[in-house]
Amino acid sequence: MSKMQVSMTVNGTAVEARVEHRTLLIHFLRDHLNLTGPHIGCDTSHCGACTVDLDGKSVKSCTMFAVQADGASILTIEGITGADGTLHALQDGFREMHGLQCGFCTPGMITRAYRLLQENPHPTEEEIRFGISGNLCRCTGYQNIVKAVQYAAEKLGGKLKEAAE
Amino acid sequence: MTEPTSEQRTQSLQGLGCKRKRTEDIRFVQGKGNYVDDLKLPGTLYGDFVRSPYGHARIKGIDASKAKALPGVIAVLTAADLKPLNLHYMPTLAGDVAAVLAEDKVLYQNQEVAFVIAEDRYAAADAVELVEVDYEPLPVVVDPFKAMAPDAPVLREDLAGKTDGAHGKRKHHNHIFAWEMGDRGATDQAFTQAEVTIKELISYQRVHPCPLETCQCVASFDKVKGELTVWGTFQAPHVIRTVASLISKIPEHKVHVIAPDIGGGFGNKVGAYPGYICAVVASIVTGRPVKWVEDRTENLTTTSFARDYHMTAEIAANRDGRITALRVNVLADHGAFDACADPSKWPAGFFNIVTGSYDFPVAHVSVDGVYTNKAPGGVAYRCSFRVTEAAYCIERAMDILAQKLEMDPADLRMKNLIRREQFPYHSALGWEYDSGDYHTALQRAMNAVGYRQLRTEQQARLAAFRAGKTRELMGIGVAFFTEIVGAGPSRNCDILGIAMFDSAEIRIHPTGAVIARMGTKSQGQGHETTYAQIIASELGLPADDIIIEEGNTDTAPYGLGTYGSRSTPTAGAATAMAARKIRAKAQMIAAHLLEVSEYDLEWDVDRFRLKGNPESFKTMKEIAWAAYSNVPPGMEQGLEAVSYYDPPNMTFPFGAYISVVDVDVDTGVVKVRRFYALDDCGTRINPMIIEGQIHGGLTEAFAIAMGQEIHYDEDGNVTGPSLMDYFLPTAVETPKWETDWTTTPSPHHPIGAKGVGESPNVGGVPCFANAVNDAFRAFGSTHIAMPHDNWRTWTAADNLGLHAA
Secondary structure: OOEEEEEEEEOOEEEEEEEEOOOEHHHHHHHHOOOOOOOOOOOOOOOOOOEEEEOOEEEEOOOOEHHHHOOOEEEOHHHHOOOOOOOOHHHHHHHHOOOOOOOOOHHHHHHHHHHHHHHOOOOOHHHHHHHOOOOOOOOOOOHHHHHHHHHHHHHHOOOOOOOOO | OOOOOHHHHHHHHOOOOOOOOOOOHHHHOOOOOOEHHHOOOOOOEEEEEEEOOOOOEEEEEEEOHHHHHOOOEEEEEEHHHHHHHOOOEEEOOOOOEEEOOOOOEEOOOOOEEEEEEEOOHHHHHHHHHHOEEEEEEOOOOOOHHHOOOOOOOOOOHHHOOOOEEOOEEOOOOOEEEEEEEEOHHHHHHHHHOOOEEEEEEEEEEEEOOOOOOOOEEEEEEEOOOOEEEEEEOOOOHHHHHHHHHHHHOOOHHHEEEEOOEOOOOOOOOOOOOHHHHHHHHHHHHHOOOEEEEOOHHHHHHOOOOEEEEEEEEEEEEOOOOOEEEEEEEEEEEOOOOOOOOOOOOOOOOOHHHOOOOEOOOEEEEEEEEEOOOOOOOOEOOOOOOOHHHHHHHHHHHHHHHHHHHOOOHHHHHHHHEOOHHHOOEEOOOOOEEOOOOHHHHHHHHHHHHOHHHHHHHHHHHHHHHHOOOOOEEEEEEEEEEEOOEOOOOOOOOEEOOEEOOEEEEEEEOOOOOEEEEEOOOOOOOOHHHHHHHHHHHHHOOOHHHEEEEOOEOOOOOOOOOOOOOOHHHHHHHHHHHHHHHHHHHHHHHHHHHHOOOHHHEEEEOOEEEEOOEEEEEEEHHHHHHHHHHOOOOOOOOOOEEEEEEOOOOOEOOEEEEEEEEEEEOOOOOEEEEEEEEEEEOEOOOOHHHHHHHHHHHHHHHHHHHHOOOOOEOOOOOEOOOOOOOOOOOOOOOOOOOEEEEOOOOOOOOOOOEOOOOOHHHHHHHHHHHHHHHHHHHHHOOOOOOOOOOHHHHHHHHHHOOOOOO
């Protein structure tokens, strides 16, 4: 299988690799770069466990090829934690508000909520529910995820800092 | 410096009753969980299945030559390779066998036919496409009501001539078992004398637990040592180890089973599946680690299912609403192999909880299990064994009786609920309910929602509908459930002969820090947080100084795993009992240090103090140090204990749920206006985690009641085998939950806790179903089957003539 050279920035670090054309971005992140925070929960782009931030947009990394991300800047859950290990307000919020149980959807959910708060720093409950509706959770019933996002929005006070950018 | 008060010291422990933040969240919010597919061992190979496109077909030949020729492909396993090892079939928990790889024929769509092993995931997937299988399609049986027709096709040719099943005589070539409980004669007599009876076929559709992480494993066989290590999504890792040893003949001490973090289970990850066996065989054959990760379609169509129970319920009652008898006959569709995950002696699980929360003088229940051309299994999807089926059945039936009697459903329940003074209550179908205060719970729920006002509003809405002023009907759902969890006492609960105890081992280090290990395995329930709270309260050491480990079968004491809300009732009890053994030793050490008799000491939060002289004490931290440095003469050093806890009885959590829905008869859209859930799970260990469990369980109940179904067409095709069709609610559809509680401790559990994770599924499903049915009650409809999606709801309205011009 022929391979192609790709280069991108992942969590602030320049990455270069040769990949098969058909390598999915999620497999590139997980298997090649050992970024196992984003997960795989379905094959149809429904669950959002694989959500990453790509050039300022939430993207389901199971639904694009690594070669399509050539030249892109990508942020995963690993890059949302501060370089000094400080947790982001969303990460605090998910713990404080009990917004997770098994933890499998959590990286994608937090990564999505991170972009949501960039798009809309003061979302209403309805806007949060709509804004995370591309991410499925089987454990929490979402009520505490909504609270976690509200917690972070309040803590950040509308002053959002881009992580690792 | 003033000594902290007893209350301050208690708070600093973060023990029982505290909303302690979860320990495990620190790694999960950073994407640093450790799930099976995160594991990377050097040289790992990937396995993938060739699966049957047919529901029932004879295999005439398998040609894997093209697949084997593909670069990166190591081998292709078929039944012919497994048969010499006697591994082409595996034993099931239900006393049947299940095919690992199909030999002569396939019995359900997507059944495993061959296992491809390749250098990477992509090569394995390519090779699957290249394996050519020659099938001869056979007649398909998907309707359980047709499975025992005299001319029904023989599904299980491997059982030819076998008239005895695991639970007695088989009636037909597609019959698995018959099971009954209760007093048939007395029940029949009560029905003969009844003033009022109802009878309804209440079917609970086939669904799937669908945790966000699918089933997966990594098997690694070390040829030099002869040792096998399997990492997997196992809710019951010790049982998997024993089964792996028994069927592989590798001695059990050389089988290392590890369940790392698990991305949700909900019953799906209790059983053993062909993927595990094939990965193990592949690793033994190749000498390299082999990873198997199923995709979502494989998950929904092969690794088990839940429900598919068809229950004909009858209630006898007096005209004043007093119930006199219950009769339920069930047809249970177990699919192609009986791989139902129940304790060995319970082929229908604890379905005999079907008398529910009501004081039935007599009852009789019978269950027949049949084979069909569907996936095998029968797991308890977020409920104890067959309990949600039972709760759905009795709660629907009580509403139908109320309708016939022209009584309010809540009033009928109030009249028949088991009274507080009747506990411990002996049910007509053989259980001893440990404790309850049902009337208080239901009344509190009715008060909280303003039940009478809601009924008045509903009447006004109905009048407006009839006057043509609205196209929306209002439904009020009432459900009162009794769960039965904590399996279970060794006298009647075992898995493959192993008693269903559970365990805890606690070891206190010299500095007072603690490591504890249990035989259970969290899949999101928060065990690392809550078990530490139990130990903190029992031993007076801060929860933050306690590490909880589960899932490594080499280090954890043997246990039966986490499902059926059994962790708190069994391993939680073992944790308290092990802690109490440690405290007894600590008391002797404290007496030695204080140079007094141990009988002169009393426990005070985190220390032993001299009775009458609280200034004279030794804290647990001081005692821990002394346990390694200054023990009484003749005493062994160390401070640790293990407990294997055989519960004396099940525990019986209960709850009262009320929901309000608005149904648009023209679109079939059901809007959930309100859902109130009152749960009583006995002593509450962590209210935050309990509330989270309730939210999650209610959301799964909402999914089941309103949309989930694993549906087969008449040719045996699963019609919606992905998340395109299988309903997992998003944050938009999911209702907002109101939670409440009462506390009625279990009298036999060391800390009075009962278990909670599954209650909301058990009570939630009938509560939604009753609400939708209630909306149509005024038009003479007695029962509309789940799931209540828009199409079915619209159809129900249409059948009742509500769309007439």
